[in-house]
Amino acid sequence: MIQLYHVTKTYPPKSQALTDVNLEIGKGxxxxxxxxxxxxxxxLLKLLFRxxxxxxxxxxxxxxxxxxLNGRGVARLRRELGLVFQEFxxxxxxxxxxxxxxxxxxxxxxxRESHTKAYQLLRELGLRxxxxxxxxxxxxxxxxxxxxxxxLVNDPLIVLADEPTGNLDADAADETMKLFFKIxxxxxxxxxxxxxxxxxxRYGSRVIALRQGRVADDLHRVKQEGNAR
Amino acid sequence: MRGSQIGFxxxxxxxxxxxxxxxxxLTAGTMAMSLFVxxxxxxxxxxxxxxxxxxGDQIQINAYLEKGLGASDVQSLQGRxxxxxEVARARHISQEQAWLDFRAALGAQxxxxxxxxxxxxxxxxxIWLKPAxxxxxxxxxxxxxxxxxxxxxxxxxxxxxxxRLSLVVLAVQWTQWLLGGVLFMATFFIAGSMVKLAIxxxxxxxxxxxxxxxxxxxxxxxxxxxxxIQGIAAGAVSVACLWSLFRFLQRQVASSIGLFGAxxxxxxxxxxxxxxxxxxxxxxxxxxxxxALRRFxxxxxx
Numbered sequence: 303m304i305q306l307y308h309v310t311k312t313y314p315p316k317s318q319a320l321t322d323v324n325l326e327i328g329k330g331x332x333x334x335x336x337x338x339x340x341x342x343x344x345x346l347l348k349l350l351f352r353x354x355x356x357x358x359x360x361x362x363x364x365x366x367x368x369x370x371l372n373g374r375g376v377a378r379l380r381r382e383l384g385l386v387f388q389e390f391x392x393x394x395x396x397x398x399x400x401x402x403x404x405x406x407x408x409x410x411x412x413x414r415e416s417h418t419k420a421y422q423l424l425r426e427l428g429l430r431x432x433x434x435x436x437x438x439x440x441x442x443x444x445x446x447x448x449x450x451x452x453x454l455v456n457d458p459l460i461v462l463a464d465e466p467t468g469n470l471d472a473d474a475a476d477e478t479m480k481l482f483f484k485i486x487x488x489x490x491x492x493x494x495x496x497x498x499x500x501x502x503x504r505y506g507s508r509v510i511a512l513r514q515g516r517v518a519d520d521l522h523r524v525k526q527e528g529n530a531r
Numbered sequence: 532m533r534g535s536q537i538g539f540x541x542x543x544x545x546x547x548x549x550x551x552x553x554x555x556x557l558t559a560g561t562m563a564m565s566l567f568v569x570x571x572x573x574x575x576x577x578x579x580x581x582x583x584x585x586x587g588d589q590i591q592i593n594a595y596l597e598k599g600l601g602a603s604d605v606q607s608l609q610g611r612x613x614x615x616x617e618v619a620r621a622r623h624i625s626q627e628q629a630w631l632d633f634r635a636a637l638g639a640q641x642x643x644x645x646x647x648x649x650x651x652x653x654x655x656x657x658i659w660l661k662p663a664x665x666x667x668x669x670x671x672x673x674x675x676x677x678x679x680x681x682x683x684x685x686x687x688x689x690x691x692x693x694x695r696l697s698l699v700v701l702a703v704q705w706t707q708w709l710l711g712g713v714l715f716m717a718t719f720f721i722a723g724s725m726v727k728l729a730i731x732x733x734x735x736x737x738x739x740x741x742x743x744x745x746x747x748x749x750x751x752x753x754x755x756x757x758x759x760i761q762g763i764a765a766g767a768v769s770v771a772c773l774w775s776l777f778r779f780l781q782r783q784v785a786s787s788i789g790l791f792g793a794x795x796x797x798x799x800x801x802x803x804x805x806x807x808x809x810x811x812x813x814x815x816x817x818x819x820x821x822x823a824l825r826r827f828x829x830x831x832x833x
Binding site: 373382409456 | 535536539735736741742744
Protein backbone atom coordinates (compact mmCIF):
# COMPACT_ATOMS: atom_id res chain seq x y z
CA MET A 303 0.00 0.00 0.00
CA ILE A 304 2.80 2.40 0.93
CA GLN A 305 6.27 1.95 -0.58
CA LEU A 306 9.22 4.26 -0.08
CA TYR A 307 12.45 3.72 -2.02
CA HIS A 308 15.62 5.59 -1.09
CA VAL A 309 13.63 8.60 0.04
CA THR A 310 15.69 11.62 0.99
CA LYS A 311 14.38 15.03 1.96
CA THR A 312 16.67 17.99 2.31
CA TYR A 313 15.44 21.42 3.39
CA PRO A 314 17.48 24.31 2.02
CA PRO A 315 20.26 25.00 2.48
CA LYS A 316 21.52 21.67 3.82
CA SER A 317 19.20 20.39 6.53
CA GLN A 318 18.65 16.70 5.87
CA ALA A 319 15.28 15.66 7.36
CA LEU A 320 15.19 12.15 5.87
CA THR A 321 18.05 10.11 4.49
CA ASP A 322 17.68 7.07 2.26
CA VAL A 323 14.46 5.78 3.83
CA ASN A 324 13.15 2.46 2.50
CA LEU A 325 9.80 1.18 3.73
CA GLU A 326 6.92 -1.05 2.74
CA ILE A 327 3.60 -0.95 4.54
CA GLY A 328 0.91 -3.41 3.51
CA LYS A 329 -2.81 -2.93 3.08
CA GLY A 330 -4.67 -2.88 6.38
CA UNK A 331 -1.52 -2.59 8.48
CA UNK A 332 -1.51 -0.54 11.66
CA UNK A 333 1.85 1.19 11.94
CA UNK A 334 3.37 3.58 14.41
CA UNK A 335 6.05 5.96 13.23
CA UNK A 336 8.06 6.55 16.37
CA UNK A 337 10.97 8.75 17.29
CA UNK A 338 11.93 11.88 19.15
CA UNK A 339 11.20 15.40 17.89
CA UNK A 340 13.19 16.15 14.73
CA UNK A 341 13.51 12.46 13.81
CA UNK A 342 11.63 13.04 10.54
CA UNK A 343 8.20 11.60 11.39
CA UNK A 344 6.18 14.63 10.34
CA UNK A 345 8.34 15.15 7.23
CA LEU A 346 7.65 11.57 6.18
CA LEU A 347 3.90 12.07 6.58
CA LYS A 348 4.07 15.37 4.69
CA LEU A 349 5.81 13.59 1.82
CA LEU A 350 3.01 11.03 1.77
CA PHE A 351 0.24 13.60 1.49
CA ARG A 352 2.43 15.80 -0.68
CA UNK A 353 2.67 18.87 1.45
CA UNK A 354 6.38 18.48 0.79
CA UNK A 355 8.21 17.22 -2.26
CA UNK A 356 10.98 14.73 -1.79
CA UNK A 357 14.54 15.52 -2.85
CA UNK A 358 15.49 12.01 -3.97
CA UNK A 359 13.83 8.62 -4.23
CA UNK A 360 10.38 7.36 -5.07
CA UNK A 361 7.09 6.92 -3.21
CA UNK A 362 4.28 4.63 -4.35
CA UNK A 363 0.83 4.71 -2.79
CA UNK A 364 -1.45 1.85 -3.80
CA UNK A 365 0.95 1.22 -6.69
CA UNK A 366 0.83 4.80 -7.96
CA UNK A 367 3.96 6.91 -8.08
CA UNK A 368 3.21 10.14 -6.22
CA UNK A 369 6.70 11.57 -6.57
CA UNK A 370 5.86 14.04 -9.29
CA LEU A 371 2.28 15.25 -9.22
CA ASN A 372 0.77 18.52 -10.40
CA GLY A 373 -1.83 20.45 -8.37
CA ARG A 374 -4.71 18.40 -9.74
CA GLY A 375 -2.84 15.16 -9.02
CA VAL A 376 -2.15 16.22 -5.43
CA ALA A 377 -5.85 17.04 -4.93
CA ARG A 378 -6.81 13.59 -6.30
CA LEU A 379 -4.23 11.89 -4.08
CA ARG A 380 -5.54 13.61 -0.95
CA ARG A 381 -9.07 12.41 -1.67
CA GLU A 382 -7.78 8.88 -1.14
CA LEU A 383 -6.15 9.76 2.16
CA GLY A 384 -7.61 10.59 5.54
CA LEU A 385 -5.54 13.11 7.47
CA VAL A 386 -5.65 13.64 11.21
CA PHE A 387 -3.57 16.26 13.03
CA GLN A 388 -2.62 17.02 16.60
CA GLU A 389 -4.32 20.42 16.46
CA PHE A 390 -7.53 18.97 14.93
CA UNK A 391 -7.76 21.66 12.18
CA UNK A 392 -11.52 22.17 12.50
CA UNK A 393 -13.28 25.31 11.33
CA UNK A 394 -14.68 27.07 14.41
CA UNK A 395 -17.61 28.70 12.60
CA UNK A 396 -18.91 25.36 11.30
CA UNK A 397 -20.71 22.74 13.37
CA UNK A 398 -19.22 19.27 13.87
CA UNK A 399 -21.52 17.95 11.14
CA UNK A 400 -20.58 20.73 8.71
CA UNK A 401 -16.88 20.22 9.38
CA UNK A 402 -17.17 16.57 8.45
CA UNK A 403 -19.48 17.17 5.49
CA UNK A 404 -17.14 19.84 4.07
CA UNK A 405 -14.59 17.18 3.15
CA UNK A 406 -17.24 15.26 1.21
CA UNK A 407 -18.71 18.31 -0.47
CA UNK A 408 -15.39 19.52 -1.88
CA UNK A 409 -14.94 16.24 -3.73
CA UNK A 410 -18.35 16.61 -5.35
CA UNK A 411 -20.67 14.59 -3.12
CA UNK A 412 -24.06 16.38 -3.03
CA UNK A 413 -24.83 18.35 0.12
CA ARG A 414 -27.63 16.13 1.39
CA GLU A 415 -25.62 12.95 0.86
CA SER A 416 -22.56 14.54 2.49
CA HIS A 417 -24.56 15.53 5.53
CA THR A 418 -26.16 12.09 5.85
CA LYS A 419 -22.76 10.42 5.62
CA ALA A 420 -21.23 12.86 8.09
CA TYR A 421 -24.06 12.27 10.55
CA GLN A 422 -23.69 8.48 10.30
CA LEU A 423 -19.96 8.75 10.98
CA LEU A 424 -20.41 11.07 13.93
CA ARG A 425 -22.99 8.66 15.32
CA GLU A 426 -20.59 5.74 14.90
CA LEU A 427 -17.90 7.71 16.69
CA GLY A 428 -20.19 8.46 19.61
CA LEU A 429 -21.09 12.05 18.78
CA ARG A 430 -24.74 11.56 17.95
CA UNK A 431 -25.86 14.27 20.37
CA UNK A 432 -23.02 16.63 19.58
CA UNK A 433 -23.29 16.89 15.79
CA UNK A 434 -24.69 20.40 15.93
CA UNK A 435 -22.07 21.77 18.32
CA UNK A 436 -19.32 24.15 17.22
CA UNK A 437 -15.77 22.83 17.81
CA UNK A 438 -15.09 25.25 20.64
CA UNK A 439 -18.01 23.78 22.56
CA UNK A 440 -16.50 20.29 22.28
CA UNK A 441 -13.83 18.67 24.47
CA UNK A 442 -10.41 17.85 23.00
CA UNK A 443 -11.33 14.20 22.60
CA UNK A 444 -14.61 15.09 20.89
CA UNK A 445 -12.84 17.50 18.55
CA UNK A 446 -10.37 14.79 17.60
CA UNK A 447 -13.25 12.40 16.93
CA UNK A 448 -14.81 14.99 14.62
CA UNK A 449 -11.45 15.31 12.86
CA UNK A 450 -11.28 11.52 12.51
CA UNK A 451 -14.82 11.46 11.13
CA UNK A 452 -13.76 14.06 8.57
CA UNK A 453 -10.75 11.93 7.65
CA LEU A 454 -13.04 8.94 7.07
CA VAL A 455 -15.90 10.60 5.24
CA ASN A 456 -14.45 9.93 1.77
CA ASP A 457 -13.64 6.26 2.58
CA PRO A 458 -9.85 6.65 2.37
CA LEU A 459 -7.45 3.80 1.62
CA ILE A 460 -4.96 5.15 4.11
CA VAL A 461 -5.29 7.24 7.25
CA LEU A 462 -2.26 9.34 8.17
CA ALA A 463 -2.25 10.80 11.67
CA ASP A 464 0.36 13.17 13.03
CA GLU A 465 0.50 13.06 16.84
CA PRO A 466 -3.30 12.56 17.04
CA THR A 467 -3.27 12.20 20.82
CA GLY A 468 -0.77 14.97 21.48
CA ASN A 469 -3.42 17.39 22.76
CA LEU A 470 -5.54 14.83 24.59
CA ASP A 471 -5.64 13.54 28.14
CA ALA A 472 -5.02 9.84 28.79
CA ASP A 473 -8.68 8.77 28.58
CA ALA A 474 -9.34 10.70 25.38
CA ALA A 475 -6.09 9.38 23.89
CA ASP A 476 -7.21 5.86 24.72
CA GLU A 477 -10.60 6.45 23.10
CA THR A 478 -8.93 7.85 19.99
CA MET A 479 -6.61 4.87 19.63
CA LYS A 480 -9.53 2.48 19.96
CA LEU A 481 -11.21 4.35 17.13
CA PHE A 482 -8.17 3.90 14.91
CA PHE A 483 -8.22 0.16 15.54
CA LYS A 484 -11.90 0.08 14.70
CA ILE A 485 -11.16 1.85 11.43
CA UNK A 486 -8.37 -0.62 10.65
CA UNK A 487 -10.86 -3.49 10.91
CA UNK A 488 -12.46 -2.22 7.69
CA UNK A 489 -9.17 -2.78 5.88
CA UNK A 490 -7.89 0.78 6.04
CA UNK A 491 -4.15 1.21 6.42
CA UNK A 492 -3.26 3.33 9.43
CA UNK A 493 0.01 5.20 9.86
CA UNK A 494 0.38 7.19 13.07
CA UNK A 495 3.33 9.41 13.93
CA UNK A 496 3.88 9.67 17.68
CA UNK A 497 6.62 10.27 20.16
CA UNK A 498 4.52 8.86 23.03
CA UNK A 499 6.36 5.64 23.89
CA UNK A 500 3.74 4.52 26.42
CA UNK A 501 1.03 4.74 23.80
CA UNK A 502 3.17 2.94 21.24
CA UNK A 503 3.98 0.17 23.69
CA ARG A 504 0.31 -0.26 24.49
CA TYR A 505 -1.04 -0.28 20.94
CA GLY A 506 1.76 -0.73 18.47
CA SER A 507 1.52 -3.75 16.22
CA ARG A 508 4.29 -2.54 13.98
CA VAL A 509 6.64 0.24 15.00
CA ILE A 510 9.00 2.01 12.63
CA ALA A 511 11.49 4.01 14.64
CA LEU A 512 13.13 6.99 13.02
CA ARG A 513 16.28 8.59 14.33
CA GLN A 514 17.95 11.60 12.71
CA GLY A 515 16.07 11.03 9.50
CA ARG A 516 16.91 7.36 9.12
CA VAL A 517 14.98 4.16 9.87
CA ALA A 518 16.59 2.96 13.08
CA ASP A 519 14.24 0.04 13.74
CA ASP A 520 11.27 -1.70 12.16
CA LEU A 521 9.59 -3.91 14.74
CA HIS A 522 6.79 -6.25 13.78
CA ARG A 523 5.14 -7.28 16.98
CA VAL A 524 2.42 -9.61 17.98
CA LYS A 525 -0.95 -8.02 17.54
CA GLN A 526 -2.10 -6.25 20.62
CA GLU A 527 -5.45 -5.04 19.45
CA GLY A 528 -6.96 -7.27 22.08
CA ASN A 529 -5.58 -4.91 24.68
CA ALA A 530 -6.95 -1.99 22.81
CA ARG A 531 -10.41 -3.39 22.85
CA MET B 532 -16.66 21.47 -11.71
CA ARG B 533 -19.60 19.23 -10.85
CA GLY B 534 -23.14 20.48 -10.40
CA SER B 535 -23.11 19.79 -6.67
CA GLN B 536 -19.94 21.87 -6.33
CA ILE B 537 -21.67 24.89 -7.91
CA GLY B 538 -24.03 24.84 -4.94
CA PHE B 539 -21.04 24.60 -2.62
CA UNK B 540 -19.35 27.59 -4.29
CA UNK B 541 -22.57 29.62 -4.15
CA UNK B 542 -22.96 28.93 -0.44
CA UNK B 543 -19.37 29.96 0.21
CA UNK B 544 -19.85 33.19 -1.74
CA UNK B 545 -23.02 33.94 0.18
CA UNK B 546 -21.38 33.34 3.52
CA UNK B 547 -18.33 35.42 2.54
CA UNK B 548 -20.51 38.32 1.39
CA UNK B 549 -22.27 38.17 4.73
CA UNK B 550 -19.21 37.77 6.94
CA UNK B 551 -16.89 40.20 5.14
CA UNK B 552 -19.59 42.64 4.10
CA UNK B 553 -17.64 45.84 4.80
CA UNK B 554 -14.52 44.62 3.09
CA UNK B 555 -16.63 43.87 -0.01
CA UNK B 556 -18.40 47.22 0.22
CA LEU B 557 -15.04 49.01 0.44
CA THR B 558 -13.67 47.19 -2.60
CA ALA B 559 -16.81 47.76 -4.65
CA GLY B 560 -16.83 51.43 -3.55
CA THR B 561 -13.25 51.95 -4.73
CA MET B 562 -14.03 50.31 -8.03
CA ALA B 563 -17.21 52.38 -8.37
CA MET B 564 -15.22 55.60 -7.91
CA SER B 565 -12.82 54.69 -10.71
CA LEU B 566 -15.67 53.65 -12.96
CA PHE B 567 -17.52 56.87 -12.14
CA VAL B 568 -14.55 59.06 -13.21
CA UNK B 569 -14.15 57.01 -16.37
CA UNK B 570 -17.87 57.17 -17.05
CA UNK B 571 -17.90 60.96 -16.51
CA UNK B 572 -15.25 61.34 -19.20
CA UNK B 573 -17.24 59.01 -21.39
CA UNK B 574 -20.30 61.19 -20.89
CA UNK B 575 -18.31 64.37 -21.62
CA UNK B 576 -16.92 62.88 -24.79
CA UNK B 577 -20.33 61.63 -25.85
CA UNK B 578 -21.87 65.08 -25.31
CA UNK B 579 -19.10 66.87 -27.20
CA UNK B 580 -19.50 64.38 -30.02
CA UNK B 581 -23.23 64.96 -30.02
CA UNK B 582 -22.67 68.71 -30.03
CA UNK B 583 -20.30 68.38 -32.97
CA UNK B 584 -22.77 66.27 -34.90
CA UNK B 585 -25.41 68.91 -34.29
CA UNK B 586 -22.97 71.56 -35.43
CA GLY B 587 -22.21 69.54 -38.54
CA ASP B 588 -25.84 69.91 -39.57
CA GLN B 589 -25.33 73.65 -39.47
CA ILE B 590 -22.10 73.69 -41.46
CA GLN B 591 -22.64 75.64 -44.58
CA ILE B 592 -20.43 77.19 -47.19
CA ASN B 593 -21.14 80.73 -48.30
CA ALA B 594 -20.18 81.37 -51.91
CA TYR B 595 -20.32 85.10 -52.75
CA LEU B 596 -21.26 86.07 -56.28
CA GLU B 597 -20.29 88.87 -58.60
CA LYS B 598 -22.69 91.77 -58.42
CA GLY B 599 -24.83 92.19 -61.48
CA LEU B 600 -24.91 88.49 -62.38
CA GLY B 601 -27.95 87.78 -64.54
CA ALA B 602 -30.80 85.51 -63.36
CA SER B 603 -30.01 82.91 -66.00
CA ASP B 604 -26.32 82.84 -64.92
CA VAL B 605 -27.37 82.47 -61.29
CA GLN B 606 -29.69 79.61 -62.21
CA SER B 607 -27.10 77.78 -64.27
CA LEU B 608 -24.47 78.28 -61.51
CA GLN B 609 -26.93 76.89 -58.93
CA GLY B 610 -27.53 73.90 -61.22
CA ARG B 611 -23.80 73.24 -61.46
CA UNK B 612 -23.30 73.54 -57.70
CA UNK B 613 -26.10 71.06 -57.06
CA UNK B 614 -24.33 68.50 -59.24
CA UNK B 615 -21.36 68.40 -56.81
CA UNK B 616 -21.66 65.10 -54.90
CA GLU B 617 -20.90 66.80 -51.56
CA VAL B 618 -23.77 69.27 -51.85
CA ALA B 619 -27.08 68.54 -50.13
CA ARG B 620 -28.75 71.79 -51.19
CA ALA B 621 -27.89 75.29 -52.32
CA ARG B 622 -30.01 78.38 -51.67
CA HIS B 623 -29.58 81.61 -53.59
CA ILE B 624 -29.53 84.79 -51.48
CA SER B 625 -30.13 87.88 -53.58
CA GLN B 626 -28.72 91.30 -52.60
CA GLU B 627 -32.19 92.31 -51.47
CA GLN B 628 -32.61 89.13 -49.39
CA ALA B 629 -29.11 89.54 -47.87
CA TRP B 630 -30.03 93.10 -46.88
CA LEU B 631 -33.29 91.96 -45.26
CA ASP B 632 -31.58 89.05 -43.44
CA PHE B 633 -28.86 91.35 -42.13
CA ARG B 634 -31.39 93.90 -40.98
CA ALA B 635 -33.39 91.22 -39.20
CA ALA B 636 -30.23 89.88 -37.54
CA LEU B 637 -29.36 93.35 -36.22
CA GLY B 638 -32.81 93.66 -34.68
CA ALA B 639 -33.05 96.84 -32.58
CA GLN B 640 -29.76 98.11 -33.99
CA UNK B 641 -31.01 97.90 -37.59
CA UNK B 642 -31.12 101.70 -37.78
CA UNK B 643 -27.32 101.53 -38.17
CA UNK B 644 -28.00 100.56 -41.76
CA UNK B 645 -30.01 103.69 -42.46
CA UNK B 646 -28.43 105.70 -45.22
CA UNK B 647 -26.55 102.75 -46.72
CA UNK B 648 -27.51 101.60 -50.25
CA UNK B 649 -29.61 98.40 -50.23
CA UNK B 650 -27.24 96.70 -52.63
CA UNK B 651 -24.19 97.02 -50.36
CA UNK B 652 -24.15 93.27 -49.62
CA UNK B 653 -23.14 90.82 -52.35
CA UNK B 654 -25.49 88.07 -53.57
CA UNK B 655 -24.48 84.58 -52.49
CA UNK B 656 -25.27 80.90 -52.31
CA UNK B 657 -25.74 79.14 -48.97
CA ILE B 658 -24.53 75.60 -49.56
CA TRP B 659 -25.30 72.73 -47.13
CA LEU B 660 -23.24 69.58 -47.21
CA LYS B 661 -24.27 65.95 -47.03
CA PRO B 662 -23.26 64.39 -43.62
CA ALA B 663 -20.67 62.10 -45.23
CA UNK B 664 -18.77 65.08 -46.65
CA UNK B 665 -18.38 67.24 -43.55
CA UNK B 666 -14.73 66.43 -42.90
CA UNK B 667 -12.20 69.25 -42.98
CA UNK B 668 -10.19 68.24 -46.09
CA UNK B 669 -13.37 67.46 -48.08
CA UNK B 670 -14.89 70.85 -47.27
CA UNK B 671 -11.64 72.61 -48.15
CA UNK B 672 -11.43 70.77 -51.47
CA UNK B 673 -15.03 71.68 -52.31
CA UNK B 674 -14.39 75.32 -51.40
CA UNK B 675 -11.40 75.40 -53.75
CA UNK B 676 -13.45 73.94 -56.58
CA UNK B 677 -16.25 76.46 -55.95
CA UNK B 678 -13.75 79.32 -56.07
CA UNK B 679 -12.87 78.24 -59.63
CA UNK B 680 -16.50 78.51 -60.77
CA UNK B 681 -17.24 81.47 -62.98
CA UNK B 682 -19.30 84.13 -61.14
CA UNK B 683 -18.06 83.22 -57.63
CA UNK B 684 -15.79 85.81 -56.05
CA UNK B 685 -15.17 84.39 -52.58
CA UNK B 686 -15.95 81.30 -50.49
CA UNK B 687 -16.25 81.16 -46.67
CA UNK B 688 -16.74 78.19 -44.35
CA UNK B 689 -16.45 77.72 -40.56
CA UNK B 690 -14.43 74.52 -40.79
CA UNK B 691 -11.37 75.71 -38.92
CA UNK B 692 -12.95 75.93 -35.50
CA UNK B 693 -15.03 72.82 -36.08
CA UNK B 694 -11.70 71.06 -36.63
CA ARG B 695 -10.42 72.54 -33.39
CA LEU B 696 -13.46 71.24 -31.54
CA SER B 697 -12.85 67.83 -33.07
CA LEU B 698 -9.37 67.99 -31.61
CA VAL B 699 -10.86 68.77 -28.20
CA VAL B 700 -13.09 65.70 -28.51
CA LEU B 701 -10.07 63.63 -29.42
CA ALA B 702 -8.16 65.02 -26.43
CA VAL B 703 -11.06 64.17 -24.11
CA GLN B 704 -11.16 60.68 -25.59
CA TRP B 705 -7.44 60.17 -24.98
CA THR B 706 -7.66 61.61 -21.47
CA GLN B 707 -10.56 59.30 -20.74
CA TRP B 708 -8.57 56.21 -21.72
CA LEU B 709 -5.28 57.34 -20.17
CA LEU B 710 -6.86 58.40 -16.89
CA GLY B 711 -9.13 55.37 -17.04
CA GLY B 712 -6.09 53.14 -17.58
CA VAL B 713 -4.30 54.57 -14.53
CA LEU B 714 -7.44 54.36 -12.41
CA PHE B 715 -8.16 50.83 -13.54
CA MET B 716 -4.62 49.72 -12.77
CA ALA B 717 -4.94 51.21 -9.28
CA THR B 718 -8.36 49.60 -8.84
CA PHE B 719 -7.03 46.30 -10.10
CA PHE B 720 -4.35 46.26 -7.39
CA ILE B 721 -6.76 47.47 -4.72
CA ALA B 722 -9.21 44.71 -5.67
CA GLY B 723 -6.31 42.27 -5.59
CA SER B 724 -5.26 43.44 -2.12
CA MET B 725 -8.81 43.07 -0.87
CA VAL B 726 -8.92 39.52 -2.21
CA LYS B 727 -5.65 38.85 -0.38
CA LEU B 728 -7.30 40.06 2.82
CA ALA B 729 -10.28 37.83 2.13
CA ILE B 730 -7.91 34.92 1.50
CA UNK B 731 -6.10 35.60 4.76
CA UNK B 732 -9.40 35.79 6.60
CA UNK B 733 -10.25 32.34 5.25
CA UNK B 734 -6.75 30.90 5.34
CA UNK B 735 -7.70 28.07 7.69
CA UNK B 736 -10.67 27.11 5.58
CA UNK B 737 -8.57 27.09 2.39
CA UNK B 738 -5.86 25.05 4.10
CA UNK B 739 -8.41 22.46 5.23
CA UNK B 740 -9.98 22.37 1.79
CA UNK B 741 -6.55 21.73 0.28
CA UNK B 742 -5.89 18.97 2.80
CA UNK B 743 -9.12 17.14 2.02
CA UNK B 744 -8.46 17.24 -1.72
CA UNK B 745 -10.36 20.26 -3.03
CA UNK B 746 -9.24 21.21 -6.52
CA UNK B 747 -7.55 24.54 -7.17
CA UNK B 748 -10.57 25.64 -9.22
CA UNK B 749 -12.98 24.90 -6.38
CA UNK B 750 -10.85 26.89 -3.94
CA UNK B 751 -10.45 29.83 -6.31
CA UNK B 752 -13.97 29.95 -7.78
CA UNK B 753 -15.67 31.68 -4.82
CA UNK B 754 -13.06 34.45 -4.76
CA UNK B 755 -13.35 35.04 -8.51
CA UNK B 756 -17.15 35.01 -8.26
CA UNK B 757 -17.01 37.49 -5.38
CA UNK B 758 -14.73 39.71 -7.50
CA UNK B 759 -17.21 39.57 -10.39
CA ILE B 760 -20.13 40.43 -8.12
CA GLN B 761 -18.18 43.35 -6.65
CA GLY B 762 -17.26 44.55 -10.15
CA ILE B 763 -20.81 44.43 -11.48
CA ALA B 764 -22.13 46.09 -8.32
CA ALA B 765 -19.46 48.79 -8.70
CA GLY B 766 -20.48 49.28 -12.35
CA ALA B 767 -24.14 49.60 -11.37
CA VAL B 768 -23.34 52.07 -8.57
CA SER B 769 -21.19 54.18 -10.91
CA VAL B 770 -24.00 54.28 -13.52
CA ALA B 771 -26.46 55.35 -10.80
CA CYS B 772 -24.08 58.12 -9.66
CA LEU B 773 -23.54 59.25 -13.25
CA TRP B 774 -27.31 59.40 -13.71
CA SER B 775 -27.59 61.60 -10.61
CA LEU B 776 -24.82 63.85 -11.95
CA PHE B 777 -26.54 64.00 -15.32
CA ARG B 778 -29.87 64.97 -13.75
CA PHE B 779 -28.16 67.62 -11.65
CA LEU B 780 -26.40 69.11 -14.67
CA GLN B 781 -29.56 68.96 -16.69
CA ARG B 782 -31.45 70.93 -14.05
CA GLN B 783 -28.77 73.39 -12.97
CA VAL B 784 -26.42 73.97 -15.84
CA ALA B 785 -27.97 72.91 -19.12
CA SER B 786 -29.59 76.23 -19.96
CA SER B 787 -26.46 78.24 -19.13
CA ILE B 788 -24.15 76.29 -21.41
CA GLY B 789 -26.26 76.94 -24.48
CA LEU B 790 -24.22 77.99 -27.46
CA PHE B 791 -25.25 80.09 -30.42
CA GLY B 792 -28.44 80.96 -28.60
CA ALA B 793 -29.72 77.39 -28.59
CA UNK B 794 -29.79 75.55 -25.26
CA UNK B 795 -27.51 72.53 -25.29
CA UNK B 796 -29.26 69.16 -24.99
CA UNK B 797 -27.27 67.04 -22.53
CA UNK B 798 -27.06 63.36 -23.37
CA UNK B 799 -26.74 60.49 -20.89
CA UNK B 800 -24.59 57.47 -21.70
CA UNK B 801 -26.12 55.26 -24.34
CA UNK B 802 -26.83 51.57 -23.62
CA UNK B 803 -23.59 50.48 -25.26
CA UNK B 804 -21.53 52.63 -22.88
CA UNK B 805 -23.55 51.57 -19.83
CA UNK B 806 -22.89 47.95 -20.79
CA UNK B 807 -19.20 48.83 -21.26
CA UNK B 808 -18.99 50.21 -17.71
CA UNK B 809 -20.59 47.06 -16.31
CA UNK B 810 -18.30 44.83 -18.34
CA UNK B 811 -15.20 46.79 -17.26
CA UNK B 812 -16.33 46.45 -13.62
CA UNK B 813 -16.93 42.74 -14.08
CA UNK B 814 -13.54 42.23 -15.72
CA UNK B 815 -11.73 44.34 -13.12
CA UNK B 816 -13.23 42.31 -10.28
CA UNK B 817 -12.50 38.96 -11.90
CA UNK B 818 -8.98 39.89 -13.06
CA UNK B 819 -8.06 41.45 -9.69
CA UNK B 820 -9.15 38.29 -7.89
CA UNK B 821 -7.39 35.94 -10.30
CA UNK B 822 -4.20 37.97 -10.14
CA ALA B 823 -4.17 37.91 -6.32
CA LEU B 824 -5.04 34.22 -6.22
CA ARG B 825 -2.33 33.27 -8.67
CA ARG B 826 0.30 35.11 -6.70
CA PHE B 827 -0.99 33.95 -3.35
CA UNK B 828 -2.32 30.41 -3.57
CA UNK B 829 0.40 29.16 -5.91
CA UNK B 830 3.12 30.15 -3.49
CA UNK B 831 1.15 28.78 -0.62
CA UNK B 832 2.41 25.44 0.55
CA UNK B 833 -0.21 22.96 1.65
